[in-house]
Amino acid sequence: MSKCYRSELVGAFGCPIDENPTGVMEEAAFREKNLDYRYLTVKVNPGDLQAAMEGMKAFQMKGINLTIPHKVEVLKYLDELSPAAEIIGAVNTVINREGRLYGENTDGKGFIQSLEEEGISPSGKRVTVIGAGGAARAIAVECALAGAVKVTIINREEERGKELVDLLKNKTRAEAQFIPFLSGVDIAQETDILVNATSIGLYPDCDQKPDINYDTITSRMAVADVIFNDPNTQFLAEAKKRGAKVINGLGMLVNQGALNFEMWTGVKAPVDVMKRVLKEEFNLLG
Ligand SMILES: NC(=O)c1ccc[n+]([C@@H]2O[C@H](COP(=O)([O-])OP(=O)(O)OC[C@H]3O[C@@H](n4cnc5c(N)ncnc54)[C@H](OP(=O)(O)O)[C@@H]3O)[C@@H](O)[C@H]2O)c1
Incomplete structure:
Protein backbone atom coordinates (compact mmCIF):
# COMPACT_ATOMS: atom_id res chain seq x y z
CA MET A 1 0.00 0.00 0.00
CA THR A 106 -19.89 23.92 21.82
CA ASP A 107 -19.19 26.64 24.44
CA GLY A 108 -22.44 26.13 26.38
CA LYS A 109 -22.36 22.35 25.95
CA GLY A 110 -18.80 22.27 27.31
CA PHE A 111 -19.97 24.35 30.26
CA ILE A 112 -22.87 21.99 31.02
CA GLN A 113 -20.50 19.01 30.88
CA SER A 114 -18.17 20.71 33.36
CA LEU A 115 -21.13 21.07 35.75
CA GLU A 116 -22.13 17.46 35.22
CA GLU A 117 -18.58 16.32 36.05
CA GLU A 118 -19.23 17.86 39.48
CA GLY A 119 -22.58 16.10 39.77
CA ILE A 120 -24.61 19.24 39.00
CA SER A 121 -27.40 19.43 36.41
CA PRO A 122 -29.17 22.65 35.37
CA SER A 123 -32.46 20.72 35.11
CA GLY A 124 -35.07 22.23 37.43
CA LYS A 125 -32.56 24.83 38.67
CA ARG A 126 -32.48 28.62 38.88
CA VAL A 127 -29.40 29.93 37.11
CA THR A 128 -27.95 33.44 37.41
CA VAL A 129 -25.51 34.47 34.70
CA ILE A 130 -23.32 37.57 35.04
CA GLY A 131 -22.66 38.82 31.50
CA ALA A 132 -24.51 38.80 28.17
CA GLY A 133 -21.66 38.38 25.65
CA GLY A 134 -20.90 35.34 23.52
CA ALA A 135 -20.03 32.98 26.38
CA ALA A 136 -23.01 34.12 28.47
CA ARG A 137 -25.42 33.65 25.55
CA ALA A 138 -24.22 30.11 24.92
CA ILE A 139 -24.33 29.20 28.64
CA ALA A 140 -27.75 30.78 29.25
CA VAL A 141 -29.34 29.13 26.20
CA GLU A 142 -27.85 25.68 26.91
CA CYS A 143 -28.91 25.86 30.59
CA ALA A 144 -32.45 26.75 29.48
CA LEU A 145 -32.47 23.93 26.90
CA ALA A 146 -31.17 21.55 29.59
CA GLY A 147 -34.24 22.30 31.72
CA ALA A 148 -33.32 25.25 33.94
CA VAL A 149 -36.62 26.71 35.18
CA LYS A 150 -35.33 30.27 35.42
CA VAL A 151 -32.35 32.16 34.00
CA THR A 152 -31.48 35.58 35.38
CA ILE A 153 -29.08 37.77 33.41
CA ILE A 154 -27.06 40.45 35.18
CA ASN A 155 -25.31 42.73 32.67
CA ARG A 156 -23.69 46.15 32.56
CA GLU A 157 -24.98 47.10 29.10
CA GLU A 158 -28.73 46.99 29.54
CA GLU A 159 -29.70 46.55 25.90
CA ARG A 160 -27.50 43.49 25.46
CA GLY A 161 -28.80 41.91 28.67
CA LYS A 162 -32.44 42.52 27.79
CA GLU A 163 -31.96 41.15 24.30
CA LEU A 164 -30.67 37.88 25.77
CA VAL A 165 -33.62 37.73 28.17
CA ASP A 166 -36.05 38.22 25.27
CA LEU A 167 -34.28 35.45 23.35
CA LEU A 168 -34.61 33.06 26.31
CA LYS A 169 -38.30 33.94 26.73
CA ASN A 170 -39.07 33.53 23.03
CA LYS A 171 -36.95 30.47 22.18
CA THR A 172 -36.85 28.37 25.36
CA ARG A 173 -39.26 27.29 28.09
CA ALA A 174 -37.30 28.92 30.91
CA GLU A 175 -38.53 31.95 32.78
CA ALA A 176 -36.05 34.80 32.23
CA GLN A 177 -35.28 38.04 34.04
CA PHE A 178 -32.87 40.95 33.55
CA ILE A 179 -31.06 42.71 36.41
CA PRO A 180 -28.81 45.72 35.72
CA PHE A 181 -25.19 45.21 36.80
CA LEU A 182 -24.98 48.00 39.39
CA SER A 183 -22.10 48.19 41.85
CA GLY A 184 -22.60 45.69 44.70
CA VAL A 185 -25.65 44.04 43.08
CA ASP A 186 -27.26 41.28 45.20
CA ILE A 187 -27.47 37.69 43.98
CA ALA A 188 -31.05 36.40 44.40
CA GLN A 189 -31.27 33.81 47.17
CA GLU A 190 -33.26 31.48 44.91
CA THR A 191 -30.11 31.04 42.73
CA ASP A 192 -28.87 27.44 42.52
CA ILE A 193 -26.10 28.03 39.97
CA LEU A 194 -24.22 31.33 39.64
CA VAL A 195 -21.91 31.90 36.67
CA ASN A 196 -19.37 34.63 35.96
CA ALA A 197 -19.55 34.75 32.14
CA THR A 198 -17.82 38.12 31.84
CA SER A 199 -14.16 38.60 30.97
CA ILE A 200 -13.48 40.14 34.41
CA GLY A 201 -10.56 38.30 36.02
CA LEU A 202 -8.99 37.15 32.76
CA TYR A 203 -5.17 36.97 32.94
CA PRO A 204 -3.32 39.36 33.43
CA ASP A 205 -6.13 41.10 35.37
CA CYS A 206 -6.23 38.32 37.95
CA ASP A 207 -6.86 40.71 40.85
CA GLN A 208 -10.22 41.81 39.34
CA LYS A 209 -13.62 40.35 40.19
CA PRO A 210 -17.21 41.23 39.27
CA ASP A 211 -18.49 43.95 41.62
CA ILE A 212 -21.36 42.02 43.22
CA ASN A 213 -22.44 41.66 46.87
CA TYR A 214 -20.47 38.51 47.73
CA ASP A 215 -22.29 38.19 51.06
CA THR A 216 -25.40 37.19 49.08
CA ILE A 217 -23.63 34.00 47.90
CA THR A 218 -24.60 31.07 50.11
CA SER A 219 -23.25 27.57 50.69
CA ARG A 220 -26.16 25.98 48.81
CA MET A 221 -25.11 27.63 45.52
CA ALA A 222 -22.79 26.16 42.89
CA VAL A 223 -20.60 28.95 41.55
CA ALA A 224 -18.80 28.70 38.19
CA ASP A 225 -16.36 30.92 36.32
CA VAL A 226 -15.64 30.94 32.57
CA ILE A 227 -12.09 32.26 33.09
CA PHE A 228 -9.93 29.32 32.02
CA ASN A 229 -6.36 30.45 32.64
CA ASP A 230 -6.71 31.00 36.39
CA PRO A 231 -8.38 28.17 38.35
CA ASN A 232 -8.55 30.28 41.52
CA THR A 233 -10.09 33.54 40.34
CA GLN A 234 -10.98 36.15 42.96
CA PHE A 235 -14.64 35.51 42.08
CA LEU A 236 -14.32 31.80 42.91
CA ALA A 237 -12.23 32.53 46.02
CA GLU A 238 -15.00 34.77 47.41
CA ALA A 239 -17.63 32.11 46.67
CA LYS A 240 -15.49 29.42 48.32
CA LYS A 241 -15.19 31.58 51.46
CA ARG A 242 -19.01 31.50 51.67
CA GLY A 243 -19.01 27.68 51.44
CA ALA A 244 -20.24 27.44 47.82
CA LYS A 245 -19.13 24.61 45.55
CA VAL A 246 -16.88 26.16 42.89
CA ILE A 247 -16.20 25.14 39.28
CA ASN A 248 -13.43 26.82 37.25
CA GLY A 249 -13.41 27.46 33.48
CA LEU A 250 -10.76 24.91 32.53
N1 LIG B 1 -13.78 28.51 29.52
C1 LIG B 1 -14.08 28.53 28.25
O1 LIG B 1 -14.09 27.52 27.54
C2 LIG B 1 -14.50 29.82 27.60
C3 LIG B 1 -15.16 29.81 26.35
C4 LIG B 1 -15.53 31.04 25.79
C5 LIG B 1 -15.23 32.22 26.46
N2 LIG B 1 -14.57 32.16 27.66
C6 LIG B 1 -14.25 33.40 28.39
O2 LIG B 1 -15.46 34.07 28.64
C7 LIG B 1 -15.20 35.47 28.81
C8 LIG B 1 -16.22 36.27 28.02
O3 LIG B 1 -16.03 36.01 26.65
P1 LIG B 1 -17.12 36.50 25.58
O4 LIG B 1 -16.71 35.92 24.28
O5 LIG B 1 -18.48 36.28 26.10
O6 LIG B 1 -16.79 38.08 25.57
P2 LIG B 1 -17.77 39.25 25.12
O7 LIG B 1 -18.74 38.77 24.10
O8 LIG B 1 -16.86 40.39 24.81
O9 LIG B 1 -18.61 39.60 26.45
C9 LIG B 1 -17.98 40.15 27.59
C10 LIG B 1 -18.99 40.27 28.72
O10 LIG B 1 -18.28 40.73 29.87
C11 LIG B 1 -18.90 41.93 30.35
N3 LIG B 1 -17.86 42.79 30.92
C12 LIG B 1 -16.58 42.92 30.49
N4 LIG B 1 -15.91 43.80 31.26
C13 LIG B 1 -16.80 44.23 32.21
C14 LIG B 1 -16.72 45.11 33.32
N5 LIG B 1 -15.59 45.75 33.61
N6 LIG B 1 -17.82 45.30 34.09
C15 LIG B 1 -18.97 44.64 33.81
N7 LIG B 1 -19.11 43.78 32.78
C16 LIG B 1 -18.04 43.58 31.98
C17 LIG B 1 -19.56 42.54 29.14
O11 LIG B 1 -20.58 43.40 29.58
P3 LIG B 1 -21.24 44.51 28.58
O12 LIG B 1 -22.22 43.77 27.71
O13 LIG B 1 -21.88 45.45 29.52
O14 LIG B 1 -20.08 45.10 27.80
C18 LIG B 1 -20.11 41.26 28.46
O15 LIG B 1 -21.28 40.85 29.08
C19 LIG B 1 -13.74 35.67 28.34
O16 LIG B 1 -12.93 35.78 29.50
C20 LIG B 1 -13.42 34.39 27.60
O17 LIG B 1 -12.05 34.06 27.68
C21 LIG B 1 -14.21 31.00 28.24
Whole structure:
Protein backbone atom coordinates (compact mmCIF):
# COMPACT_ATOMS: atom_id res chain seq x y z
CA MET A 1 0.00 0.00 0.00
CA SER A 2 1.39 3.45 -0.85
CA LYS A 3 2.08 5.86 1.96
CA CYS A 4 -0.16 8.92 2.46
CA TYR A 5 1.76 12.14 3.04
CA ARG A 6 -1.36 14.32 3.36
CA SER A 7 -2.67 15.22 6.81
CA GLU A 8 -6.30 16.08 7.52
CA LEU A 9 -6.63 19.75 8.45
CA VAL A 10 -8.67 21.54 11.11
CA GLY A 11 -7.97 24.81 12.89
CA ALA A 12 -9.18 28.15 14.15
CA PHE A 13 -9.91 31.47 12.44
CA GLY A 14 -9.83 34.62 14.52
CA CYS A 15 -8.26 38.00 15.15
CA PRO A 16 -6.60 38.31 17.61
CA ILE A 17 -5.68 34.64 17.72
CA ASP A 18 -1.97 34.43 18.57
CA GLU A 19 -2.66 33.50 22.20
CA ASN A 20 -5.44 30.99 21.55
CA PRO A 21 -4.38 27.73 23.28
CA THR A 22 -6.87 25.36 21.61
CA GLY A 23 -4.32 23.93 19.16
CA VAL A 24 -2.16 22.66 22.00
CA MET A 25 -4.86 20.37 23.35
CA GLU A 26 -6.24 19.31 19.95
CA GLU A 27 -2.77 18.35 18.64
CA ALA A 28 -2.05 16.40 21.84
CA ALA A 29 -5.35 14.56 21.35
CA PHE A 30 -4.51 13.72 17.71
CA ARG A 31 -1.12 12.32 18.80
CA GLU A 32 -2.72 10.31 21.60
CA LYS A 33 -5.19 8.73 19.16
CA ASN A 34 -2.62 8.28 16.34
CA LEU A 35 -4.65 10.47 14.01
CA ASP A 36 -2.83 12.26 11.19
CA TYR A 37 -4.58 15.59 11.74
CA ARG A 38 -3.06 19.06 12.07
CA TYR A 39 -4.67 22.02 13.89
CA LEU A 40 -3.79 25.36 12.28
CA THR A 41 -4.16 28.58 14.27
CA VAL A 42 -4.89 31.09 11.52
CA LYS A 43 -5.17 34.89 11.74
CA VAL A 44 -8.18 35.98 9.67
CA ASN A 45 -8.73 39.73 9.74
CA PRO A 46 -12.22 41.25 9.98
CA GLY A 47 -13.55 41.45 6.42
CA ASP A 48 -11.60 38.39 5.23
CA LEU A 49 -13.89 35.67 6.57
CA GLN A 50 -15.64 34.89 3.29
CA ALA A 51 -12.31 34.26 1.54
CA ALA A 52 -11.13 32.19 4.51
CA MET A 53 -14.26 30.01 4.43
CA GLU A 54 -13.88 29.48 0.68
CA GLY A 55 -10.25 28.54 1.31
CA MET A 56 -11.28 26.16 4.06
CA LYS A 57 -13.60 24.37 1.62
CA ALA A 58 -11.00 24.39 -1.16
CA PHE A 59 -8.44 22.84 1.20
CA GLN A 60 -11.05 20.25 2.19
CA MET A 61 -10.44 21.03 5.85
CA LYS A 62 -12.46 18.76 8.15
CA GLY A 63 -13.58 21.68 10.26
CA ILE A 64 -12.74 24.95 11.88
CA ASN A 65 -13.19 26.83 15.14
CA LEU A 66 -14.29 30.45 15.02
CA THR A 67 -13.35 33.03 17.56
CA ILE A 68 -13.52 36.82 17.86
CA PRO A 69 -14.80 38.52 15.64
CA HIS A 70 -16.16 35.78 13.34
CA LYS A 71 -18.63 33.75 15.43
CA VAL A 72 -21.75 35.53 14.13
CA GLU A 73 -20.67 36.46 10.60
CA VAL A 74 -19.77 32.85 9.82
CA LEU A 75 -23.49 31.97 9.80
CA LYS A 76 -23.71 33.48 6.28
CA TYR A 77 -21.36 30.82 4.91
CA LEU A 78 -22.92 27.72 6.50
CA ASP A 79 -25.40 25.22 5.03
CA GLU A 80 -26.92 24.00 8.29
CA LEU A 81 -26.97 24.89 12.00
CA SER A 82 -27.49 22.84 15.15
CA PRO A 83 -30.71 23.78 17.01
CA ALA A 84 -28.70 25.43 19.82
CA ALA A 85 -26.43 27.37 17.44
CA GLU A 86 -29.56 28.60 15.66
CA ILE A 87 -30.99 29.98 18.92
CA ILE A 88 -27.67 31.37 20.20
CA GLY A 89 -27.04 32.97 16.80
CA ALA A 90 -23.32 32.22 16.96
CA VAL A 91 -21.09 29.32 15.91
CA ASN A 92 -17.70 28.38 17.33
CA THR A 93 -17.28 25.08 15.47
CA VAL A 94 -17.83 24.18 11.82
CA ILE A 95 -17.83 20.60 10.56
CA ASN A 96 -17.20 20.02 6.84
CA ARG A 97 -19.48 17.16 5.79
CA GLU A 98 -18.39 16.36 2.23
CA GLY A 99 -18.51 20.05 1.29
CA ARG A 100 -21.63 20.92 3.31
CA LEU A 101 -20.77 23.12 6.26
CA TYR A 102 -22.55 22.43 9.57
CA GLY A 103 -22.35 24.96 12.42
CA GLU A 104 -22.41 24.10 16.11
CA ASN A 105 -21.78 26.04 19.31
CA THR A 106 -19.89 23.92 21.82
CA ASP A 107 -19.19 26.64 24.44
CA GLY A 108 -22.44 26.13 26.38
CA LYS A 109 -22.36 22.35 25.95
CA GLY A 110 -18.80 22.27 27.31
CA PHE A 111 -19.97 24.35 30.26
CA ILE A 112 -22.87 21.99 31.02
CA GLN A 113 -20.50 19.01 30.88
CA SER A 114 -18.17 20.71 33.36
CA LEU A 115 -21.13 21.07 35.75
CA GLU A 116 -22.13 17.46 35.22
CA GLU A 117 -18.58 16.32 36.05
CA GLU A 118 -19.23 17.86 39.48
CA GLY A 119 -22.58 16.10 39.77
CA ILE A 120 -24.61 19.24 39.00
CA SER A 121 -27.40 19.43 36.41
CA PRO A 122 -29.17 22.65 35.37
CA SER A 123 -32.46 20.72 35.11
CA GLY A 124 -35.07 22.23 37.43
CA LYS A 125 -32.56 24.83 38.67
CA ARG A 126 -32.48 28.62 38.88
CA VAL A 127 -29.40 29.93 37.11
CA THR A 128 -27.95 33.44 37.41
CA VAL A 129 -25.51 34.47 34.70
CA ILE A 130 -23.32 37.57 35.04
CA GLY A 131 -22.66 38.82 31.50
CA ALA A 132 -24.51 38.80 28.17
CA GLY A 133 -21.66 38.38 25.65
CA GLY A 134 -20.90 35.34 23.52
CA ALA A 135 -20.03 32.98 26.38
CA ALA A 136 -23.01 34.12 28.47
CA ARG A 137 -25.42 33.65 25.55
CA ALA A 138 -24.22 30.11 24.92
CA ILE A 139 -24.33 29.20 28.64
CA ALA A 140 -27.75 30.78 29.25
CA VAL A 141 -29.34 29.13 26.20
CA GLU A 142 -27.85 25.68 26.91
CA CYS A 143 -28.91 25.86 30.59
CA ALA A 144 -32.45 26.75 29.48
CA LEU A 145 -32.47 23.93 26.90
CA ALA A 146 -31.17 21.55 29.59
CA GLY A 147 -34.24 22.30 31.72
CA ALA A 148 -33.32 25.25 33.94
CA VAL A 149 -36.62 26.71 35.18
CA LYS A 150 -35.33 30.27 35.42
CA VAL A 151 -32.35 32.16 34.00
CA THR A 152 -31.48 35.58 35.38
CA ILE A 153 -29.08 37.77 33.41
CA ILE A 154 -27.06 40.45 35.18
CA ASN A 155 -25.31 42.73 32.67
CA ARG A 156 -23.69 46.15 32.56
CA GLU A 157 -24.98 47.10 29.10
CA GLU A 158 -28.73 46.99 29.54
CA GLU A 159 -29.70 46.55 25.90
CA ARG A 160 -27.50 43.49 25.46
CA GLY A 161 -28.80 41.91 28.67
CA LYS A 162 -32.44 42.52 27.79
CA GLU A 163 -31.96 41.15 24.30
CA LEU A 164 -30.67 37.88 25.77
CA VAL A 165 -33.62 37.73 28.17
CA ASP A 166 -36.05 38.22 25.27
CA LEU A 167 -34.28 35.45 23.35
CA LEU A 168 -34.61 33.06 26.31
CA LYS A 169 -38.30 33.94 26.73
CA ASN A 170 -39.07 33.53 23.03
CA LYS A 171 -36.95 30.47 22.18
CA THR A 172 -36.85 28.37 25.36
CA ARG A 173 -39.26 27.29 28.09
CA ALA A 174 -37.30 28.92 30.91
CA GLU A 175 -38.53 31.95 32.78
CA ALA A 176 -36.05 34.80 32.23
CA GLN A 177 -35.28 38.04 34.04
CA PHE A 178 -32.87 40.95 33.55
CA ILE A 179 -31.06 42.71 36.41
CA PRO A 180 -28.81 45.72 35.72
CA PHE A 181 -25.19 45.21 36.80
CA LEU A 182 -24.98 48.00 39.39
CA SER A 183 -22.10 48.19 41.85
CA GLY A 184 -22.60 45.69 44.70
CA VAL A 185 -25.65 44.04 43.08
CA ASP A 186 -27.26 41.28 45.20
CA ILE A 187 -27.47 37.69 43.98
CA ALA A 188 -31.05 36.40 44.40
CA GLN A 189 -31.27 33.81 47.17
CA GLU A 190 -33.26 31.48 44.91
CA THR A 191 -30.11 31.04 42.73
CA ASP A 192 -28.87 27.44 42.52
CA ILE A 193 -26.10 28.03 39.97
CA LEU A 194 -24.22 31.33 39.64
CA VAL A 195 -21.91 31.90 36.67
CA ASN A 196 -19.37 34.63 35.96
CA ALA A 197 -19.55 34.75 32.14
CA THR A 198 -17.82 38.12 31.84
CA SER A 199 -14.16 38.60 30.97
CA ILE A 200 -13.48 40.14 34.41
CA GLY A 201 -10.56 38.30 36.02
CA LEU A 202 -8.99 37.15 32.76
CA TYR A 203 -5.17 36.97 32.94
CA PRO A 204 -3.32 39.36 33.43
CA ASP A 205 -6.13 41.10 35.37
CA CYS A 206 -6.23 38.32 37.95
CA ASP A 207 -6.86 40.71 40.85
CA GLN A 208 -10.22 41.81 39.34
CA LYS A 209 -13.62 40.35 40.19
CA PRO A 210 -17.21 41.23 39.27
CA ASP A 211 -18.49 43.95 41.62
CA ILE A 212 -21.36 42.02 43.22
CA ASN A 213 -22.44 41.66 46.87
CA TYR A 214 -20.47 38.51 47.73
CA ASP A 215 -22.29 38.19 51.06
CA THR A 216 -25.40 37.19 49.08
CA ILE A 217 -23.63 34.00 47.90
CA THR A 218 -24.60 31.07 50.11
CA SER A 219 -23.25 27.57 50.69
CA ARG A 220 -26.16 25.98 48.81
CA MET A 221 -25.11 27.63 45.52
CA ALA A 222 -22.79 26.16 42.89
CA VAL A 223 -20.60 28.95 41.55
CA ALA A 224 -18.80 28.70 38.19
CA ASP A 225 -16.36 30.92 36.32
CA VAL A 226 -15.64 30.94 32.57
CA ILE A 227 -12.09 32.26 33.09
CA PHE A 228 -9.93 29.32 32.02
CA ASN A 229 -6.36 30.45 32.64
CA ASP A 230 -6.71 31.00 36.39
CA PRO A 231 -8.38 28.17 38.35
CA ASN A 232 -8.55 30.28 41.52
CA THR A 233 -10.09 33.54 40.34
CA GLN A 234 -10.98 36.15 42.96
CA PHE A 235 -14.64 35.51 42.08
CA LEU A 236 -14.32 31.80 42.91
CA ALA A 237 -12.23 32.53 46.02
CA GLU A 238 -15.00 34.77 47.41
CA ALA A 239 -17.63 32.11 46.67
CA LYS A 240 -15.49 29.42 48.32
CA LYS A 241 -15.19 31.58 51.46
CA ARG A 242 -19.01 31.50 51.67
CA GLY A 243 -19.01 27.68 51.44
CA ALA A 244 -20.24 27.44 47.82
CA LYS A 245 -19.13 24.61 45.55
CA VAL A 246 -16.88 26.16 42.89
CA ILE A 247 -16.20 25.14 39.28
CA ASN A 248 -13.43 26.82 37.25
CA GLY A 249 -13.41 27.46 33.48
CA LEU A 250 -10.76 24.91 32.53
CA GLY A 251 -13.34 22.10 32.33
CA MET A 252 -15.51 24.14 29.96
CA LEU A 253 -12.54 24.80 27.67
CA VAL A 254 -11.43 21.16 27.63
CA ASN A 255 -14.96 19.82 27.15
CA GLN A 256 -15.77 22.12 24.24
CA GLY A 257 -12.45 21.14 22.66
CA ALA A 258 -13.29 17.46 23.19
CA LEU A 259 -16.66 17.93 21.50
CA ASN A 260 -14.95 19.59 18.52
CA PHE A 261 -12.45 16.74 18.32
CA GLU A 262 -15.21 14.12 18.30
CA MET A 263 -17.27 15.93 15.65
CA TRP A 264 -14.26 16.29 13.35
CA THR A 265 -12.72 12.83 13.78
CA GLY A 266 -15.58 10.57 14.89
CA VAL A 267 -13.20 9.29 17.61
CA LYS A 268 -13.80 9.56 21.37
CA ALA A 269 -11.64 12.39 22.73
CA PRO A 270 -8.86 11.65 25.25
CA VAL A 271 -10.20 14.24 27.69
CA ASP A 272 -7.63 13.53 30.45
CA VAL A 273 -4.73 14.10 28.02
CA MET A 274 -6.30 17.33 26.78
CA LYS A 275 -6.80 18.60 30.34
CA ARG A 276 -3.22 17.70 31.34
CA VAL A 277 -1.58 19.51 28.42
CA LEU A 278 -3.65 22.62 29.03
CA LYS A 279 -2.67 22.61 32.70
CA GLU A 280 0.97 22.28 31.62
CA GLU A 281 0.47 25.14 29.18
CA PHE A 282 -0.97 27.42 31.88
CA ASN A 283 1.57 26.24 34.50
CA LEU A 284 -1.25 24.87 36.64
CA LEU A 285 0.32 21.53 37.50
CA GLY A 286 1.14 21.39 41.19
N1 LIG B 1 -13.78 28.51 29.52
C1 LIG B 1 -14.08 28.53 28.25
O1 LIG B 1 -14.09 27.52 27.54
C2 LIG B 1 -14.50 29.82 27.60
C3 LIG B 1 -15.16 29.81 26.35
C4 LIG B 1 -15.53 31.04 25.79
C5 LIG B 1 -15.23 32.22 26.46
N2 LIG B 1 -14.57 32.16 27.66
C6 LIG B 1 -14.25 33.40 28.39
O2 LIG B 1 -15.46 34.07 28.64
C7 LIG B 1 -15.20 35.47 28.81
C8 LIG B 1 -16.22 36.27 28.02
O3 LIG B 1 -16.03 36.01 26.65
P1 LIG B 1 -17.12 36.50 25.58
O4 LIG B 1 -16.71 35.92 24.28
O5 LIG B 1 -18.48 36.28 26.10
O6 LIG B 1 -16.79 38.08 25.57
P2 LIG B 1 -17.77 39.25 25.12
O7 LIG B 1 -18.74 38.77 24.10
O8 LIG B 1 -16.86 40.39 24.81
O9 LIG B 1 -18.61 39.60 26.45
C9 LIG B 1 -17.98 40.15 27.59
C10 LIG B 1 -18.99 40.27 28.72
O10 LIG B 1 -18.28 40.73 29.87
C11 LIG B 1 -18.90 41.93 30.35
N3 LIG B 1 -17.86 42.79 30.92
C12 LIG B 1 -16.58 42.92 30.49
N4 LIG B 1 -15.91 43.80 31.26
C13 LIG B 1 -16.80 44.23 32.21
C14 LIG B 1 -16.72 45.11 33.32
N5 LIG B 1 -15.59 45.75 33.61
N6 LIG B 1 -17.82 45.30 34.09
C15 LIG B 1 -18.97 44.64 33.81
N7 LIG B 1 -19.11 43.78 32.78
C16 LIG B 1 -18.04 43.58 31.98
C17 LIG B 1 -19.56 42.54 29.14
O11 LIG B 1 -20.58 43.40 29.58
P3 LIG B 1 -21.24 44.51 28.58
O12 LIG B 1 -22.22 43.77 27.71
O13 LIG B 1 -21.88 45.45 29.52
O14 LIG B 1 -20.08 45.10 27.80
C18 LIG B 1 -20.11 41.26 28.46
O15 LIG B 1 -21.28 40.85 29.08
C19 LIG B 1 -13.74 35.67 28.34
O16 LIG B 1 -12.93 35.78 29.50
C20 LIG B 1 -13.42 34.39 27.60
O17 LIG B 1 -12.05 34.06 27.68
C21 LIG B 1 -14.21 31.00 28.24
